Amino acid sequence: MSGLILDNVVEDIQNITTTTSPSSGNVVLNALNYLSTISYWKIFFTFIFVGLVWDQVSYQIKKGSIAGPNFKVWPIIGPFLESLDPKFEEYKAKWDSGPLSCVSIFHKFVVIASTRELARKILQSPKFVKPCVVDVAIKILRPSNWVFLDGKEHTDYRKSLNGLFTQQALSQYLPSQELVMDEYIKKFIEFSKSNDYKPQVYFHEMREIMCALSLKAFCGDYITKDQIRKVADDYYLVTAALELVNFPIILPYTKTWYGKKVADMTMKIFEGCAQMAKDHAAKNGKPVCVLDAWAKLIHDAKTSDDPDAKFLHREFSNREMSEAVFTFLFASQDASSSLACWLFQILADRPDVLQKVREEQLEVRNGNPKERLTLPLIDKMKYTNMVIKETLRYRPPVLMVPYVVKKNFPVADNYTAPKGAMLIPTLYPALHDPEVYENPDDFIPERWVEGSKANEAKRNWLVFGSGPHVCLGQKYVMMTFAGLIGKFALESNWEHEITPLSETIKVFATIFPKDDLLLTFKKRDPLTGQISE
């Protein structure tokens, strides 16, 4: 077939070239004569062969001298199939293979940095890198969302948001968060009762309580119980839609389509809440949630003479505020659920640690378990705080933070990461560095006492990242978890069924116990410690 078409072309060219330039015509003719002798199949396989060779050569050029497979074992796709089901042990092997290592998946060249200094250097080099988001994130979070800003625009926007997460602002959110904690202590006990107090999976319950706590802190009473339940029930569809490996086009009834629907529905709710918060601020109402705090900053800026206040807290639209609040939920949900799962598991497995938390909780309340949460009260919870810090170090929810290289980046003396590559600083190795954390695979809250080696090693504390994109919610996390675990420790007793998979790490955006956390809760008298059904 291909021969036939080429025969016709050769004939046409012969006609043309005999009337124009005979010598250039000969070269073209010879080439076409040759092509007329080969079939489409040959052309097809030649293209494939050239493509495969180029794939390997390009991999070698980008890899340079860093660790990584000598060639792509699976041509083109690379370890794509493994990446669909990521395993912690495989990540760890990669980190151990060298300070910089690489893989190539399809056309994406990925460089992984596993030392503390390299990780810090990447996180603090906004000139060369920016956070890498999956293609579909732009559609789900919307292109106008602040998280996609870069450089100065990003820094300026963040300055506006910082005011929502100061100590003073956070203390205003505590009373409504405490109501959610009270509700869920009862809920967890009821849930266990419904299963005759036999241990059952609590992974989903942990995600739900985290979502409810965030929504209350962000939207206060503007969001209804039904809306909280709906978002908490459906939010996992957003996580699934934003997994690293997903189809970039949103087709009906696919994971990304369901994810977008939930994101739109949630942002619609937030938009309504933003308007109510603005109305509240206009009446000089007291702020009790993030949206209130934001609306008040906007309101105050209008009457202020300070040009900085005016610049940082210009008129933000309801839509813009709803998109930002959605990113808070998105950033917090998986990482906080991960921390919650490990914290409840670890405390149940170490009754001595839980006992000390309980003693401290009564002590800071001067023996009055009914004392409501305030920031000064939480500040006194030194040991509880050490337990949370050690959980974050021992099981850091975020293992790695993907960035993308904007221009060739000399990340190490012997290596320049090429433009367009994905560059991934890892956080786990710095948090398990035996030089700073003796016996890093043991859970030792006492290592965080003031003045200790661990406490002084600020450069290793990468749990919340570093640089211009460092976690906006880190103070919020420490405050919320101290309040939460303290109250659960006083008012409930929980037991954990240890399985061979309890200490094995499952990677699902963040990390979780592989057996999904088998727990059971009972009511506890905070003063006598008596447990009742």
Ligand code: HEM
């Ligand atoms: C245990 C819980 C959490 C952990 C371990 C965690 C960790 C992180 C990490 C590692 C980053 C990337 C930092 C970087 O690129 O340098 C990040 C970014 C971020 N986090 Fe968190 N996070 C947690 C909870 C939260 C919460 C509760 C909120 C909001 C209330 C939040 C809001 C954000 C935001 C908005 C960013 C992006 C900041 C930016 O791009 O400027 N996070 N977080």
